[in-house]
Amino acid sequence: MTTKAWCYWRRFGAVGLLGGALLLAACGGRTANQSGSSESGAQNDAAAPGAPAGDNALPEPKVQDRKIVRNANLELRVDSVTTAVQQIDDVAAGAGGFVSASNVFVNSASDGEDTASRTQTATLTVRVPADAYPTVMSRLRGISKETVSETSTASEVTEECTDLQARLRNLQATEQRYLDLLNKAASIDEILTVQDRLNGVRLEIEQVTGRINVLNNLTDFASITVQLSPLPAIAQGGSVNWAQKAWNASWETSQDAIVVLGTIAIVSAVFLAWLAVPAAITLVIWRLFGRRIGDWGRRIAQPGAPPTRSD
Numbered sequence: 001m002t003t004k005a006w007c008y009w010r011r012f013g014a015v016g017l018l019g020g021a022l023l024l025a026a027c028g029g030r031t032a033n034q035s036g037s038s039e040s041g042a043q044n045d046a047a048a049p050g051a052p053a054g055d056n057a058l059p060e061p062k063v064q065d066r067k068i069v070r071n072a073n074l075e076l077r078v079d080s081v082t083t084a085v086q087q088i089d090d091v092a093a094g095a096g097g098f099v100s101a102s103n104v105f106v107n108s109a110s111d112g113e114d115t116a117s118r119t120q121t122a123t124l125t126v127r128v129p130a131d132a133y134p135t136v137m138s139r140l141r142g143i144s145k146e147t148v149s150e151t152s153t154a155s156e157v158t159e160e161c162t163d164l165q166a167r168l169r170n171l172q173a174t175e176q177r178y179l180d181l182l183n184k185a186a187s188i189d190e191i192l193t194v195q196d197r198l199n200g201v202r203l204e205i206e207q208v209t210g211r212i213n214v215l216n217n218l219t220d221f222a223s224i225t226v227q228l229s230p231l232p233a234i235a236q237g238g239s240v241n242w243a244q245k246a247w248n249a250s251w252e253t254s255q256d257a258i259v260v261l262g263t264i265a266i267v268s269a270v271f272l273a274w275l276a277v278p279a280a281i282t283l284v285i286w287r288l289f290g291r292r293i294g295d296w297g298r299r300i301a302q303p304g305a306p307p308t309r310s311d
Contacts, residue, residue: 076144097128
């Protein structure tokens with residue numbers, strides 16, 4: 001074989017080897033992609049079991065821990081306020097809650113016959129777990145004979161809780177950086193400056209932590225305020241007939257008339273008593289000086305007339 005032919009076959013062999021290497025690399029990459037796709041599909045199937053197959057399948061939404069503050073106000077009428085207070089305490093304890101406040105009042109009112117009627121009322125505040133809130137509300141309604149009013153409110157604080165958690169993480173990271181700087185401080189001034197900044201960050205951490213605890217308490221336990229009052233007394237009708245009612249009305253009217261007449265008589269007697277004193281004084285003066293006053297008047301009227309002689 002000539003030198004030219006040998007060079008030709010060597011070039012042809014090199015090109016063949018390069019083509020074979022490229023072919024093997026392409027086959028290996030395709031196999032890896034297929035295996036990776038199979039593993040990804042298996043993971044997706046394991047992550048979302050029961051998901052519908054096909055190109056139109058949608059991923060399931062992520063459930064977020066929502067924070068909701070629930071409050072309610074109930075105004076109930078019951079047969080016995082004391083019994084209802086004990087029943088509410090039992091309902092709260094059975095649901096894993098407690099009575100946070102309880103006030104019992106006794107009101108006195110006059111019924112118009114100089115007798116006082118006493119009524120008992122109560123106001124209670126119940127804290128129950130948020131999961132038991134609907135059940136407790138239903139049981140409280142069952143205690144009453146009549147539900148006068150019911151008000152429920154729910155406010156979501158999920159966003160505030162999320163912001164507070166993020167702020168707390170940032171403050172804790174800042175605290176750690178200040179601790180590192182405090183360890184590296186070389187002078188008194190540096191130590192005091194870093195310590196002052198560190199105290200401010202720790203104060204903010206305590207405030208944020210306290211607010212988070214308050215929100216957790218408000219969301220974990222719902223508040224229910226219950227106002228209890230007795231059922232109104234039903235007036236008994238038909239026990240008094242019309243004749244007795246007329247007699248009672250006439251008797252009361254006659255008593256009023258007697259009072260008026262007696263008042264007029266007493267006022268008149270007092271007036272006459274005061275009038276009798278000046279009348280008696282006037283009579284005495286007239287008896288003593290009446291004739292002289294008469295003669296004096298006639299002399300004034302008739303200057304030449306002789307005076308009247310008294311016997």
